[in-house]
Amino acid sequence: MFAVTILGNNSAIPTLERHPTAQIVTCNEQLLLIDCGEGTQLQIARYKIKRSRLRYIFISHMHGDHYFGLIGLINTLSLLGQKEPLTVFGPPELETILHLQLECSGTTLQFELIFVPLREENQGVILEDKELRVSFFPVHHRIPCFGFIIEMQKRKRKIIPDQARAYEIPAAYFSHLQEGADYQRKDGLLVKNDWVTLPPPPGKRYVYFADTQYSEDLAVYAQNADLMYHETTYLQQLEERATERFHSTTTQAATLALKANAKRLIIGHFSSKYTELSGFEEECRQVFPNTDLALEGTTYLI
Numbered sequence: 096m097f098a099v100t101i102l103g104n105n106s107a108i109p110t111l112e113r114h115p116t117a118q119i120v121t122c123n124e125q126l127l128l129i130d131c132g133e134g135t136q137l138q139i140a141r142y143k144i145k146r147s148r149l150r151y152i153f154i155s156h157m158h159g160d161h162y163f164g165l166i167g168l169i170n171t172l173s174l175l176g177q178k179e180p181l182t183v184f185g186p187p188e189l190e191t192i193l194h195l196q197l198e199c200s201g202t203t204l205q206f207e208l209i210f211v212p213l214r215e216e217n218q219g220v221i222l223e224d225k226e227l228r229v230s231f232f233p234v235h236h237r238i239p240c241f242g243f244i245i246e247m248q249k250r251k252r253k254i255i256p257d258q259a260r261a262y263e264i265p266a267a268y269f270s271h272l273q274e275g276a277d278y279q280r281k282d283g284l285l286v287k288n289d290w291v292t293l294p295p296p297p298g299k300r301y302v303y304f305a306d307t308q309y310s311e312d313l314a315v316y317a318q319n320a321d322l323m324y325h326e327t328t329y330l331q332q333l334e335e336r337a338t339e340r341f342h343s344t345t346t347q348a349a350t351l352a353l354k355a356n357a358k359r360l361i362i363g364h365f366s367s368k369y370t371e372l373s374g375f376e377e378e379c380r381q382v383f384p385n386t387d388l389a390l391e392g393t394t395y396l397i
């Protein structure tokens with residue numbers, strides 16, 4: 096299972112209908128949280144997300160609508176007795192704020208809180224395990240801001256059956272070949288793994304573009320992405336305002352998806368002034384037909 100569940104799709108101000116940015120990415124048994132706007136822990140409860148499985152949190156930038164919910168969530172996890180370590184990736188200032196909040200309230204967490212600072216000059220892979228690879232990249236916002244690429248890795252190598260048979264490797268050994276092992280034949284020949292297998296096919300990718308001005312050069316990060324999230328704070332009519340405020344419009348987000356040759360686009364971070372969202376979808380689809388609104392409580396398979 097590789098999917099993203101939207102917990103918040105509004106920009107700046109929380110409203111009764113829409114919440115600030117937060118998304119849960121499910122990679123089999125692991126849960127990742129991207130951004131944590133105010134009220135995220137209530138959204139986690141509302142949509143019955145298993146918060147005990149949350150191990151990694153990624154914060155894109157220091158605008159409040161992307162992290163004001165973080166200390167509340169961390170505090171709750173501790174009160175609920177979480178013991179597993181929690182790793183937070185974010186701008187270095189976030190670490191200072193979190194420590195100050197914990198220190199001033201005399202809070203001792205029941206689990207280890209690990210902080211990994213994100214700095215533009217270190218862009219690249221920040222997390223890699225057996226099934227996941229996460230990297231970050233800078234986008235164009237008023238303050239330092241980062242997008243994330245989450246890739247579910249396929250571990251198993253692909254067997255070339257004819258080759259494996261030619262070397263007389265028994266089928267019972269195939270699972271070892273898939274893991275990368277060589278095969279020792281009784282006649283002394285060592286069959287190298289890459290003689291009989293191919294590298295694993297590329298994993299599926301989700302690319303999250305945080306808050307950003309439109310910029311064609313960003314398309315490189317989402318080349319052929321299976322799913323891409325891009326903000327559309329404004330409808331196309333307000334392009335000038337979007338640029339001024341380091342945000343994007345519908346048409347701009349859809350254009351980037353097109354340039355990136357992404358397979359599917361979801362859009363969010365809608366300005367609170369819009370109560371009706373159908374125009375966002377319509378404008379995007381004129382440029383990039385496979386676009387959907389990122390709706391709260393909805394899970395999109397990657």
Ligand SMILES: [Zn+2]
Binds near residue numbers: 156158236306
């Ligand atoms: Zn922002």
